[in-house]
Amino acid sequence: MKRAILFTHRWIGILSAIIGMTNFPSLEAQTRCDLDLVPRQWDGYLDWKEKIHPYHLETRDVLTVPVVVHIVYRRPDQNISDAQIHSQIDALNRAFTNPGDFLPGLPREFASLVAIPGIRFCLASQTPAGAISSGITRTSTNLENIGLLFGDNNRRRIHYTDLGGQDAWDPNRYFNIWVGELGGLLGRASMPGTLIHAEEDGIIISPEVFGTTGSVVYPFHQGKTAVHETGHYLGLAHLWGMEQGDCTEDDGLADTPQQAGPYSGCPAYPQTSCGSNDLFMNYMDLTDDPCLIMFTRDQVDVMRNTLEQYRSGLINQAAGCNQPPRWKSADQELHVIYRPEHHQLEIQFRHAGEAAFQVRIWDVTGRLVLHQMEYGSSVLPLSVPNWVLGIYFVEIITPGNQLTKKVLIY
Numbered sequence: 202m203k204r205a206i207l208f209t210h211r212w213i214g215i216l217s218a219i220i221g222m223t224n225f226p227s228l229e230a231q232t233r234c235d236l237d238l239v240p241r242q243w244d245g246y247l248d249w250k251e252k253i254h255p256y257h258l259e260t261r262d263v264l265t266v267p268v269v270v271h272i273v274y275r276r277p278d279q280n281i282s283d284a285q286i287h288s289q290i291d292a293l294n295r296a297f298t299n300p301g302d303f304l305p306g307l308p309r310e311f312a313s314l315v316a317i318p319g320i321r322f323c324l325a326s327q328t329p330a331g332a333i334s335s336g337i338t339r340t341s342t343n344l345e346n347i348g349l350l351f352g353d354n355n356r357r358r359i360h361y362t363d364l365g366g367q368d369a370w371d372p373n374r375y376f377n378i379w380v381g382e383l384g385g386l387l388g389r390a391s392m393p394g395t396l397i398h399a400e401e402d403g404i405i406i407s408p409e410v411f412g413t414t415g416s417v418v419y420p421f422h423q424g425k426t427a428v429h430e431t432g433h434y435l436g437l438a439h440l441w442g443m444e445q446g447d448c449t450e451d452d453g454l455a456d457t458p459q460q461a462g463p464y465s466g467c468p469a470y471p472q473t474s475c476g477s478n479d480l481f482m483n484y485m486d487l488t489d490d491p492c493l494i495m496f497t498r499d500q501v502d503v504m505r506n507t508l509e510q511y512r513s514g515l516i517n518q519a520a521g522c523n524q525p526p527r528w529k530s531a532d533q534e535l536h537v538i539y540r541p542e543h544h545q546l547e548i549q550f551r552h553a554g555e556a557a558f559q560v561r562i563w564d565v566t567g568r569l570v571l572h573q574m575e576y577g578s579s580v581l582p583l584s585v586p587n588w589v590l591g592i593y594f595v596e597i598i599t600p601g602n603q604l605t606k607k608v609l610i611y
């Protein structure tokens with residue numbers, strides 16, 4: 202729809218692209234993300250996107266995606282710690298479920314575009330064979346820049362054990378993230394409709410930009426590279442589409458302003474191309490981590506529809522996603538009351554503003570029994586007629602805070 206309109210503005214677009222060209226590709230921007238798409242693959246992506254029929258969803262429930270992280274390292278420092286891996290999962294979850302604390306810097310004209318995906322990532326607690334797992338594999342390699350090397354049949358080596366990398370866990374059930382050398386690139390992703398080998402479905406991230414602690418390097422130290430590549434994995438294109446430097450095509454979404462090419466660094470607002478101010482603070486641009494802060498509503502619709510229609514095997518939770526909660530002292534703002542006469546839990550949460558928050562309830566064995574996203578309400582009644590009697594932990598997660606209360610169901 203948007204592409205048809207754009208065609209009539211082709212010459213205006215080319216002119217503005219020429220005027221604005223100095224803002225666009227720098228070395229940093231070109232190496233931050235490389236999808237490596239040939240036109241045939243881009244057409245495959247566009248065909249795929251037609252088929253998923255993105256429709257608007259009221260984001261009420263959180264979709265949970267099990268993740269396996271494959272560390273493929275050549276040097277010891279690339280064998281990053283569990284803590285660094287966990288920090289990346291946390292960073293994904295902030296971006297996809299609780300981005301509120303990133304948003305104060307967002308220009309006013311874009312505020313109404315912001316949407317929260319409501320997608321949560323967790324390290325898989327089971328292997329494909331059903332064994333208990335940390336959701337992390339570790340493989341050493343002698344191959345330099347294994348993420349860029351190919352073996353027979355044009356197979357990318359990092360994705361295959363027999364080529365010196367690590368085989369994927371069933372890509373229909375797990376989101377596979379490989380962390381390995383990429384020759385200066387920060388990340389790459391398989392977009393739906395573009396895959397040549399199904400076993401390569403997932404993303405690759407360079408170890409020095411994976412996570413928010415340990416060996417990460419400024420200005421890619423907030424885990425946003427993986428957020429960006431996960432956006433691709435969930436069906437999003439770059440804001441400027443396939444071609445850089447023109448205004449004849451873009452990401453195909455109505456609510457992202459037409460943009461000629463990527464930005465790098467942290468540009469001052471506003472930056473303009475194709476006749477409108479550009480959304481360089483969107484995760485699908487290539488600016489520095491602190492500047493990437495939001496997804497739009499249309500992007501969220503594509504990502505959630507991708508999960509529900511194309512990657513539905515990921516969200517059935519068969520691979521297990523239960524991580525033990527991290528306890529914090531209870532806070533005055535959260536009250537949890539059990540009303541046995543109604544078999545009902547009442548969660549009273551005093552909460553300023555309209556920001557989204559997550560509710561998680563764990564049983565004493567550390568099993569997650571409820572997880573949902575809520576908006577603004579201060580009293581949440583939950584019907585629990587069939588719950589096993591015993592102690593439960595109710596956890597509220599807001600941007601920058603986490604509250605926990607214990608409750609007995611009897």
Ligand SMILES: [Zn+2]
Binds near residue numbers: 430
């Ligand atoms: Zn990209």
